[in-house]
Amino acid sequence: MNDALGSYGVSCGSNGTLTRKGTNVGTCTVAVATCTGEAASVRCVSVTINYAYDDHPLLPVPGVGLIxxxxxxxxxxxxxVRCSAGPHRAVGATVATTAARPP
Structure with missing residues (x-):
């Protein structure tokens, strides 16, 4: 995760704090659990990032924050899925992105 975020100067700490240039800018979590409706050997790894974009914009261009x-x-x-004779391997992935602007 930090490899992907690093180009923006953002990193996820082991305590779940998302930081940019030493400032707390949100939260990040990684959770591993049995996938719903699957055998116990099938795990789902979820990564969630919450970023306070309004307070810490990645594009410091005037007016962009309005949209x-x-x-x-x-x-x-x-x-x-863990293979019986080898390491774990990812067999599928889903991604959900949401953006929120309070009323």
Whole structure:
């Protein structure tokens, strides 16, 4: 996750804090659980990032904040299966992105 965020100067700490240039800009979580409706050997890994975009814009261009949301939330889920004779492998993934601007 930090490899993907690093180009923006953003990183996820082990305590779930998303930081940019040493400032708290949101939260990040990684959760591993059995996938709903699957055998116990099938796991789902969920990564969720909540970024306070309005307070910490990545594009410091005047006026852009008027059309972009206050907060960005991104969730990716990968379904992982352990092969009986080898390592884990991802067999599918879903991604959901939401943006919110309070009324």
């Amino acid at each position: 972009l949301p206050d907060r960005l939330r991104y969730t990716a889920v990968a379904r992982v």
